[in-house]
Amino acid sequence: MARKIMFKEAINEAIRLEMERDETVILMGLDVAGSAGTGQERDSWGGVLGVTKGLYHQFPERVFDAPISESSYIGAAVGASACGMRAIGELMFADFLGVCFDQLYNQAAKFRYMFGGKAVTPVTIRTIIGAGFCAAAQHSQSPYSIFTHVPGLKCIVPSNAYDAKGLLATAIQDDDPCIFFEHKALYTTKGDVPEEHYRIPLGKANILQEGKDVTIVALGLMVSVATKAAKQLEKDGISCTIIDPRTTSPLDQDAIFSSVKKTGRLVVVDEDSSRCGFAADIVAMTAQEVFSSLKAAPQMVTPPFVPVPFARNLETAYLPSAAKVEAAVRQTME
Amino acid sequence: MARKIMFKEAINEAIRLEMERDETVILMGLDVAGSAGTGQERDSWGGVLGVTKGLYHQFPERVFDAPISESSYIGAAVGASACGMRAIGELMFADFLGVCFDQLYNQAAKFRYMFGGKAVTPVTIRTIIGAGFCAAAQHSQSPYSIFTHVPGLKCIVPSNAYDAKGLLATAIQDDDPCIFFEHKALYTTKGDVPEEHYRIPLGKANILQEGKDVTIVALGLMVSVATKAAKQLEKDGISCTIIDPRTTSPLDQDAIFSSVKKTGRLVVVDEDSSRCGFAADIVAMTAQEVFSSLKAAPQMVTPPFVPVPFARNLETAYLPSAAKVEAAVRQTME
Amino acid sequence: MSGQMSKEALLKAYRKMRQIREFEERIHSEFATGEIPGFVHLYAGEEAVAVGFCEHLSNKDRISSTHRGHGHCIAKGVDLMGMMAEIYGRKTGTCGGKGGSMHIADLDVGMLGANGIVGAGPPLACGAGLASKLRKDGSVSVVFFGDGAANQGTNFESMNLAVTWDLPVIFVLENNGYAESTSPKYTARVGTENISDRARGFGMPAITVDGNDFFAVYEAAGEAIERARKGGGPSFVECKTLRYYGHFEGDAQTYRPKGEVKDARANNDPLKRFAAAVVAADLIDSVELEKIDKEVRAQVDSAVTAAKAAPDPDPESLFTDVYVSY
Amino acid sequence: MSGQMSKEALLKAYRKMRQIREFEERIHSEFATGEIPGFVHLYAGEEAVAVGFCEHLSNKDRISSTHRGHGHCIAKGVDLMGMMAEIYGRKTGTCGGKGGSMHIADLDVGMLGANGIVGAGPPLACGAGLASKLRKDGSVSVVFFGDGAANQGTNFESMNLAVTWDLPVIFVLENNGYAESTSPKYTARVGTENISDRARGFGMPAITVDGNDFFAVYEAAGEAIERARKGGGPSFVECKTLRYYGHFEGDAQTYRPKGEVKDARANNDPLKRFAAAVVAADLIDSVELEKIDKEVRAQVDSAVTAAKAAPDPDPESLFTDVYVSY
């Protein structure tokens, strides 16, 4: 039965259902329980933004608060997963990748290949991304491109509550290391989410709407930005296809290429850094693979090449907006 | 006066000259002295591949062997540089970025912006990249794309001894954080290098040859691969421009765009991972900015999306080769 | 009580502590109005630590700080007006509105920056200490960090590096008993009685003091800093203290025992203890302290008024200050 | 000498040590011919450590290893033929030729992998230990690392995590006095007499033993492993030893005192000391040991022959085994 619940509730539910169904699923991170052991468990934090609230209470033996030492506990999640567990490690903010990246970059991602196919490391890392809260340069980044860059990792960037639940369920049961990026601005957005357990496959894009003029590719929070722009453009008779790839690795290239073959125009909206990022990745592969279908220069709508600023007016100017997407689409129509 | 010296000697010389000219230049890393303090200084290692040999002997007070704890000593290089030094930190292999990335990603790169322009952090990080030595998945990567992705960092990927000396001299005296990537296969290659001190500006491409048919962009070791391919193609009357950007950030876009405007065709040869990498970056910006000049689909010649394999035959197949570049160029001519 | 402190020094220290307290209390109430953006972590309750150390330092000495950095900034002499404007995200802020609460820095006064990354400070402080050592000017660097941060690898590595390289770095642990919501009874659990024991294992002098007793902190700080200035290498000082507010503004603090803060405010407040001590010792008249309180209140008041009235950063500033040149 | 060891156990331990020695000596001479690709780090001289620990372990127990991993692999029961083929980069190698010397793993026998990243093993071992703890099957995990690696933040963090979570993890420091070229007199300099002192500061039992005395290692290992199996949490064992070859094959070893290895081979060799002890105690006849030596030599010989004759990996294997599914 579907109800409207919040994105963060959908994530909580996905974890809970997997933990109920599968004893090997464990959860670890900073404050993922919170106040565990103090006698106030019922009130426990459940992570810095409350996403895992209640899980410690239900599974006290499988939810672990960790000391602030991401390399050790993210590495432990990787190690436990190589030893038969399905560990979910929470990296509080993706901005913190720099203190623990090796355990994903050189360990989890490469075990299977280096060991000749003999390792299985079904670890899932959940992490918060995104700007928009004046959290400044070290708490607002969306570095999924860095992870997408790494063969051996799978990267998931859900854009709504329904997808979040289904994709996280899949990630947890997936036998490869998965990184699951949760945009903080989506946490309180609501969507129809079935109560039951369900899964959404990785590598299958969601086509939100089909249009004939321009293909817009957008991820995570940017999907809503793209949708808003498309609505506006429709008033002027410009019809857009909106593709939410849902996962950057594996990537549903087919969905993108076949759409561009129809529309001949591509705009990618991306919140990650503009250089060597996801937007460039999509534009480059499209240019290489379906060049002859392109009627106009593909456009990238990304933040400028600067750190995320603190002041609200600067941060607003920093982020891709519907207006910028509109302008980019119009440019492809000239 | 120019002599033929090796790439690694050119690097050594650049450091030595800067240390002679500027008392604030210091060097730190694992084994950068080596055997320092044992009474065998004259024989000291000078880094795992001998690049810094002799520097400890000449500057015993400014060359520091560090305990194996990259976050601490790379961070110390950053901190010392924010306090008036020009520290050169050696990250032995770029593959090890995962154990110390935060000090570059969130610290060095962002100080100036976050602090409203008041910080100057002239740190230089030297690091080894590249496959070709059967060093396998954790000692063969070329992750400059990850650093290029980060606003606030400058990235330098020299392709020959002359450039290495001039670019490193510039990097050390540059007031921004610079990451200097040294391909291990280049270390023993020789080139004409003046004895005197000189500098090569960052962000200025080297155009190795100008041709009318295709623009090839290649970095580091890939420059020689591209050159070899171009020679072969010339025999068939296909004439190539070869652009070595030298630095990925800042990037000499003008050189690339104006060449593509002439040739209408682009091939990027890159040793880094194929997803969200440097090749995609160049292709995407070219597709966006000079689309109308493009006569054919731009091509990326990169390794497959897999970790670097160990066995020699697999590693050879993994790497971009002149033959693959040739094929890509021919494809643009079809 | 530190016999060596002159009356002026005592008054200065008290003023600093009061500035921090007033600054934080005021931000707490202003934050509730919704006008202050971002994540804000308040230092109220821990004043004796920052001031106890920084009163030994000059602009040539450096400190590195944490997400809970306002107190360190004020103690080190960062301009309070600029700080408030920064926290409001204004053009007139210390960082031009581009950093915010978690990233206030002022290198001119030796403040290397608050930091949003837990454990990022210790390596930077080692670098600052190395610069001091090479300059041979007797300057030192002091790194503040919390009981949570004390578990971060960067912190252990840096203690080790400071010992190996014999650096003039003082590691100051602000043990307030919480890392966000996780209590020492569980997560922060260390295998030894005090976290300082763990530090001693690295081979440097390490002690634990009452971090709410200004004079205890001041004395321990003086000793450690003096040792470092004289080439005696690093030290570790654990200061046991308490934060009066939540981890960040907006924290419901469900994890805290009821009455913990109320009790501390009543019986273990660093400013009250300082005042009681200096008055009891007849060193300072309570009227003088009240005068400072009033002056500081006016100062913070005008900082808030000015911050609110200040303009937003110029739109173009989004693009500047990424590089010195590019 | 460990009274509890049966003759069979003694012979088995000796055979393992001899296998490691023979394997490494042979690779050393084969490497010189240029046929072995990549970076190779030899374990010869440190055999008593790997074997002293692994003789207490079953396949359910896990170890994590280092760049210098051959000895750990053999001790834990990884197939020697497969290992040799792997080091030669052959299709028949343990990892199909895709990993090489630095990445040999065999999860079926509880070997979590050699590792090219210094300090990467301890967090992984904590994860293995956590899995053991959750399974409640009494299994443990053992992590080997060097004196250089002992400085890495991941190592400190993991010791701390193991204490906090009370994990059945044994930290085994192989202190061979060198991290690449840097000697303990300089870089590896720690602030305490033994590195184990630093570990003790984390609040776990920590001792230092003669790592070339098989029986000393075996006993210390037994105690630590038993404690962990019974829920007594982590321990730390420092084993002082020496490597007989360079950091990697090709290292000119200019940093080493002359005669250091020669002296050790003559007077402090773990195999010789083992043999002398068991023979002197009349537990084993030296003829039996020589028989093992001969058998092992033949075994390693055939491993080399087979490896040389084995085919390269299939070209398609470049693309496989990145993901389970993609």
Ligand SMILES: Cc1ncc(C[n+]2csc(CCOP(=O)(O)OP(=O)(O)O)c2C)c(N)n1
């Ligand atoms: C690398 C990293 N991990 C986690 C966080 C999130 N975080 C911010 S403050 C904090 C708790 C810090 O506790 P402590 O060091 O005791 O300082 P306190 O807040 O008590 O002053 C955490 C977990 C972070 N900012 N950086």
Ligand SMILES: Cc1ncc(C[n+]2csc(CCOP(=O)(O)OP(=O)(O)O)c2C)c(N)n1
């Ligand atoms: C993160 C990281 N830093 C540096 C290296 C390079 N490196 C490989 S082995 C080694 C020395 C290790 O010394 P130790 O831990 O004592 O082990 P030993 O070689 O003596 O067995 C170094 C610095 C690495 N592989 N990974």
Ligand SMILES: [Mg+2]
């Ligand atoms: Mg705390």
Ligand SMILES: [Mg+2]
């Ligand atoms: Mg060693």
